[in-house]
């Protein structure tokens with residue numbers, strides 16, 4: 001075996017360890033649209049889900065079947081009918097939906113049963129349990145349109161699902177529910193996944209979708225200057241929804257986002273929108289620091305905010321001890337007052353516990369993150385990380401492609417978070433002129449994807 005492999009594999013595997021520990025015993029609800037299955041992504045998705053489950057995650061998988069139902073309808077020469085993006089399920093469509101669900105369920109169960117030697121499924125023993133876990137009610141007549149057998153979730157059998165998960169099984173749900181009169185209702189995968197995530201108070205709701213995530217400017221065309229926003233606060237996600245028309249197509253930014261917001265409001269702290277087009281996207285989102293799609297997070301952001309002139313005193317007090325011991329470069333009150341708009345702070349009960357500043361160099365499409373500080377008594381709780389994320393977000397909104405830091409003592413903290421060392425020559429000209437060669441700070445850069 002080449003030693004290069006040891007040097008890459010071992011640190012890589014160790015870097016994943018904290019996530020494996022963190023997610024053990026957590027519950028993830030994963031929604032996979034029928035489009036992903038139609039695109040042939042099922043075998044790899046199943047392999048990744050089996051791996052996640054084997055690492056102790058309790059998995060509920062909800063599949064969709066939009067294209068499969070449409071195909072059945074076409075085969076029967078019956079037109080698919082929608083209103084406001086929701087299928088009108090007449091008796092023929094109900095038949096088609098039942099056939100499609102049955103077939104998909106078999107396909108998924110078969111995929112989870114594979115275990116050929118020398119494949120990622122070798123040795124995987126995934127027991128799949130499906131059942132009548134969802135009680136439904138009809139959508140009824142809306143705007144004069146009778147939705148017939150299209151329904152909404154009335155109730156989730158939480159005890160039943162938890163019982164199956166406790167047995168170590170993976171729970172598989174089709175977008176179907178039954179009424180108390182025994183009638184079947186066609187639901188949407190998004191509705192079922194969201195309702196189940198809220199009912200179980202799942203740790204994550206993950207949609208593996210036809211879109212790569214939500215862009216920084218969600219309604220503008222994709223491009224290098226309009227990348228995927230890796231983390232959206234609940235408030236920002238709500239602001240996007242307020243601007244968006246009611247989505248009818250899964251490719252519209254608000255289509256999955258509306259469900260993420262509902263989940264967040266219902267107590268699911270993290271919801272993700274990730275692309276099925278990228279092989280392994282589930283693993284990348286869950287076990288890699290920056291993820292690959294968009295995560296909507298309800299992290300009670302009210303105490304993380306941009307600074308105002310009133311915060312200058314608090315910032316000075318916070319950074320002063322670190323300036324004294326040489327960890328941070330000295331900044332005067334005048335300097336901080338002048339640059340206050342560049343600062344982001346974390347405040348608890350009127351006391352500033354953390355801060356960081358972003359100094360953009362637009363001509364070089366980069367920006368410096370400076371003065372990152374968390375008060376000693378508040379360290380180790382993720383505040384440093386939250387400040388970094390917010391600075392990254394501010395940088396993306398400015399169209400910057402990277403951020404850099406100069407550090408003498410905190411190099412490892414940044415390396416762990418995707419920064420890479422570069423020579424001081426890399427710095428933008430204007431910053432290079434101010435570089436203090438005596439301090440011998442290490443320059444670290446993080447590219448913003």
Ligand SMILES: CC(C)(COP(=O)(O)OP(=O)(O)OC[C@H]1O[C@@H](n2cnc3c(N)ncnc32)[C@H](O)[C@@H]1OP(=O)(O)O)[C@@H](O)C(=O)NCCC(=O)NCCS
Nearest residue numbers: 372373374379380381382383384385406407409410412413
């Ligand atoms: C660096 C700093 C901002 C991190 O803030 P934080 O809120 O503690 O960070 P998080 O909670 O997100 O991360 C904590 C992790 O970072 C690690 N860490 C803290 N300081 C570190 C350092 N100097 N080098 C490497 N890792 C460090 C902790 O051990 C902890 O690791 P764990 O998650 O494995 O337990 C904070 O330690 C600080 O204010 N340091 C002094 C000022 C400074 O060095 N600023 C950077 C100037 S360039």
